[in-house]
Amino acid sequence: MQPADMDLTGEFSVFSPSLQQTVMTSGAGQQMMQIYLRVRPFSKEELSANEDQDCVVIDDGQTVTLNAPKGSATMKSSEKGIGLSIHKFSFSKVFGPQTTQDELFRGAVRTQVFDFLEGENALIFSYGVTNAGKTFTIQGTPKDPGILPRVLDAVFSYIGGLQYHGMDLKPYLMNGIQFLDAEQVKQERTAKMTVLASVKEECDHQRLSSSPEPSISSDITLSSSSSSSSNNLAEAGGDQFALWVAFFEIYNECVYDLLQPSQSKKRSSLRVCDDGAGNAYVKDLKWINIQNLSEANKLLQFGNKNRSAAATKINQSSSRSHSIFTMKLLKIDGQTVERISEFSLCDLAGSERCNKAKTFGERLKEAGNINNSLLILGKCISALRSGQADGMKATYVPFRESKLTKLFQAFFCGKGRAAMIVNINQCASTYDETLHIMKFTAVAKQVVQVIPNESAAPSVPCLVGRDGKPLMRNGILEGYPSEDELFEEEDDVDMSLLPQNDLLNIIENLRTKFLAERKKNLVQEMEIRKEMGDAMLQQLLESEELRIRQAEELKESYAEKLENTFEMYKDAIKEHAYQCAMSNLEDNYVPLVAFTAEQEKAEALKRKVSELEDLLSSIGRGVSPVLRVDQWCQTEPLPDAGETDDRIKQLCQENGVLEKMCEDNKQFILYLEKRLVDLSQTLQHVRDDFLEKSDDAEALRKTVDQQSKSMEEVLCQNAEKDEEIASLKAEIEKLSQKSPVQLKTRTRKGLLANIKDVVSSPRRGPSSHSLVKPPRTAKY
Numbered sequence: 004m005q006p007a008d009m010d011l012t013g014e015f016s017v018f019s020p021s022l023q024q025t026v027m028t029s030g031a032g033q034q035m036m037q038i039y040l041r042v043r044p045f046s047k048e049e050l051s052a053n054e055d056q057d058c059v060v061i062d063d064g065q066t067v068t069l070n071a072p073k074g075s076a077t078m079k080s081s082e083k084g085i086g087l088s089i090h091k092f093s094f095s096k097v098f099g100p101q102t103t104q105d106e107l108f109r110g111a112v113r114t115q116v117f118d119f120l121e122g123e124n125a126l127i128f129s130y131g132v133t134n135a136g137k138t139f140t141i142q143g144t145p146k147d148p149g150i151l152p153r154v155l156d157a158v159f160s161y162i163g164g165l166q167y168h169g170m171d172l173k174p175y176l177m178n179g180i181q182f183l184d185a186e187q188v189k190q191e192r193t194a195k196m197t198v199l200a201s202v203k204e205e206c207d208h209q210r211l212s213s214s215p216e217p218s219i220s221s222d223i224t225l226s227s228s229s230s231s232s233s234n235n236l237a238e239a240g241g242d243q244f245a246l247w248v249a250f251f252e253i254y255n256e257c258v259y260d261l262l263q264p265s266q267s268k269k270r271s272s273l274r275v276c277d278d279g280a281g282n283a284y285v286k287d288l289k290w291i292n293i294q295n296l297s298e299a300n301k302l303l304q305f306g307n308k309n310r311s312a313a314a315t316k317i318n319q320s321s322s323r324s325h326s327i328f329t330m331k332l333l334k335i336d337g338q339t340v341e342r343i344s345e346f347s348l349c350d351l352a353g354s355e356r357c358n359k360a361k362t363f364g365e366r367l368k369e370a371g372n373i374n375n376s377l378l379i380l381g382k383c384i385s386a387l388r389s390g391q392a393d394g395m396k397a398t399y400v401p402f403r404e405s406k407l408t409k410l411f412q413a414f415f416c417g418k419g420r421a422a423m424i425v426n427i428n429q430c431a432s433t434y435d436e437t438l439h440i441m442k443f444t445a446v447a448k449q450v451v452q453v454i455p456n457e458s459a460a461p462s463v464p465c466l467v468g469r470d471g472k473p474l475m476r477n478g479i480l481e482g483y484p485s486e487d488e489l490f491e492e493e494d495d496v497d498m499s500l501l502p503q504n505d506l507l508n509i510i511e512n513l514r515t516k517f518l519a520e521r522k523k524n525l526v527q528e529m530e531i532r533k534e535m536g537d538a539m540l541q542q543l544l545e546s547e548e549l550r551i552r553q554a555e556e557l558k559e560s561y562a563e564k565l566e567n568t569f570e571m572y573k574d575a576i577k578e579h580a581y582q583c584a585m586s587n588l589e590d591n592y593v594p595l596v597a598f599t600a601e602q603e604k605a606e607a608l609k610r611k612v613s614e615l616e617d618l619l620s621s622i623g624r625g626v627s628p629v630l631r632v633d634q635w636c637q638t639e640p641l642p643d644a645g646e647t648d649d650r651i652k653q654l655c656q657e658n659g660v661l662e663k664m665c666e667d668n669k670q671f672i673l674y675l676e677k678r679l680v681d682l683s684q685t686l687q688h689v690r691d692d693f694l695e696k697s698d699d700a701e702a703l704r705k706t707v708d709q710q711s712k713s714m715e716e717v718l719c720q721n722a723e724k725d726e727e728i729a730s731l732k733a734e735i736e737k738l739s740q741k742s743p744v745q746l747k748t749r750t751r752k753g754l755l756a757n758i759k760d761v762v763s764s765p766r767r768g769p770s771s772h773s774l775v776k777p778p779r780t781a782k783y
């Protein structure tokens with residue numbers, strides 16, 4: 004996106020050619036209003052809150068670029084095609100975050116101080132959003148004084164020993180001098196002492212407890228213009244100087260004297276009146292004559308204590324009012340005031356968006372009044388600018404619509420030079436407000452100021468007496484109205500002394516003017532109402548948007564918190580599970596050596612079981628099938644590490660598997676032991692049986708042996724019989740051969756009868772045996 008070149012677009016053109024022309028041709032009496040920019044550094048809190056988003060870039064000594072940060076209304080508008088996200092602005096001078104108070108004083112204020120000392124009037128006001136550094140710029144801190152203490156220091160350096168101690172010549176109304184009598188002087192001194200005494204104790208206490216007062220060293224007399232200053236003093240001869248100061252604030256459109264010791268809690272407000280010459284002044288404002296810097300500092304301290312400040316969301320000590328410190332320098336020759344010059348420093352209250360500053364109740368009312376008076380200041384400035392751009396034609400400038408602009412009016416109408424110090428911070432969160440300020444200042448820069456002709460001698464102040472009545476100067480009555488002669492009504496002057504016809508004319512003129520004014524006012528009012536309405540609508544829209552954004556942020560943050568809590572619980576559960584798994588692992592941990600030994604034992608048992616099985620099967624008994632370890636291992640499901648995705652689950656599973664394995668191993672060992680016992684018992688039975696059978700077998704064997712022996716005996720007897728038979732047969736043979744008749748007879752009797760005969764005849768030798776069958780053994 005292209006930066007908005009304000010000088011080219013003309014939107015924020017500072018030095019438009021036509022205006023420059025006007026200034027050039029109209030001579031030394033006109034000058035553009037000086038606008039200085041001061042960019043304050045980030046605070047630590049802002050840096051840690053990520054406020055540094057390069058929103059403000061200083062291009063050179065006169066130009067800055069503003070880059071809209073994400074989320075700002077400007078960025079949103081530019082994203083919708085309305086407006087730009089980058090803006091360029093130029094200033095009389097840009098002071099970066101590193102600029103010291105002294106550098107700022109020298110770069111932006113010193114010229115006005117010289118002018119003031121030379122008899123000219125000057126106004127410097129700080130403008131910016133709340134917390135932008137306006138008060139720091141104007142007042143500074145005790146250790147790092149701002150431009151106000153430096154101006155005072157410069158003035159006292161300039162006056163040196165030429166103080167007018169009389170205290171009887173006092174500023175009166177806008178540009179007059181009141182001559183005080185002895186009693187009034189006494190009263191002035193008492194009033195001053197009362198104020199100083201109230202801060203004396205505090206100062207003494209501070210001086211004791213802290214380091215010596217910091218030296219400001221504005222060394223104005225040593226500057227380039229010191230020669231001119233010295234010359235002036237030299238020229239002054241018997242001249243003396245008196246410095247009178249006043250300090251007041253505009254709070255909620257009421258003016259309060261900050262140097263008035265308050266007796267009661269309720270402060271009384273002062274009125275802004277017209278001095279009859281069109282100059283606004285604060286009626287009954289306390290002016291105090293100060294003689295040195297120490298008194299000035301005490302007054303500042305006193306006034307600051309009375310100032311309305313409050314803590315807002317953005318600034319802990321936010322100025323809730325416009326505070327104006329005014330100095331009047333009287334150059335006195337003997338008893339004659341030769342000239343009077345005025346220098347005012349105004350610390351405006353911070354412009355702010357109510358929702359951003361979280362303003363409620365009293366703060367909201369303050370903010371409304373602050374914003375309203377700043378709005379009117381803006382209107383005055385743009386009216387001045389448009390009138391000047393239109394060839395200096397008369398334009399209605401609404402100075403009277405606020406106390407602040409009423410008091411500033413004279414400076415915009417030739418009373419003196421006005422300069423503005425614009426304070427900005429670089430925070431992303433206040434970007435839109437900062438941009439608004441910058442746009443306003445771009446308009447202000449185009450305002451041409453009418454400066455009193457330098458060649459013209461400063462007007463001699465009017466002198467009034469104790470009662471405010473004009474005093475004679477060189478025999479001529481001063482034509483100056485007394486304060487009492489002024490109408491009580493604000494801004495009106497007494498004209499009752501004029502002739503009747505003139506009065507009628509004036510009345511007629513006034514009526515015409517009044518009607519025209521009324522018409523204008525109505526138009527103006529309508530415009531203002533419309534603008535206010537638009538602004539309110541915008542604010543409402545913004546606050547609605549903010550509310551929605553906050554609700555969304557809240558929702559997001561709750562969701563995030565919920566998510567975090569959920570994650571936390573998840574982690575805690577995981578951790579717990581992990582711890583459990585670890586402790587289980589530790590409990591069930593078996594050293595490798597023990598595990599191997601167990602395995603070997605199991606192997607040995609397995610072998611033993613198989614041996615026993617073999618033995619049993621060899622014995623021929625039915626054996627129930629035994630679950631083998633290797634079979635068990637194969638049938639048992641193993642954990643599948645690939646299926647699990649996290650460590651804890653895996654560990655749990657592994658742990659479960661290990662536990663199961665251990666349990667199964669234990670069961671298996673028990674089973675094996677039981678089996679072993681069974682087998683041992685069976686073996687014992689078998690052995691007993693075996694032994695019993697062995698005995699039986701032995702007995703049987705013995706019987707068999709006995710029977711074999713008796714068989715052998717029988718067989719032997721049989722063999723003997725066979726031999727006997729054979730011998731008998733042989734004898735028979737022989738006998739048959741000796742007597743054939745006998746043999747025949749015998750043969751006729753038969754063989755069996757013959758054997759019977761032989762057997763029955765007495766034996767003659769041992770060979771005669773009877774044939775007896777042996778008794779059979781019943782038992783085998």
Ligand SMILES: Nc1ncnc2c1ncn2[C@@H]1O[C@H](COP(=O)(O)OP(=O)(O)OP(=O)(O)O)[C@@H](O)[C@H]1O
Nearest residue numbers: 043044133134135136137138139318321322352353
């Ligand atoms: N140039 C700077 N260097 C260091 N600190 C600064 C500077 N300018 C401002 N500060 C610090 O920033 C804070 C706000 O400044 P300050 O009170 O002057 O703002 P402000 O514009 O006056 O605010 P408000 O309008 O609310 O009164 C203060 O703490 C002040 O010390």
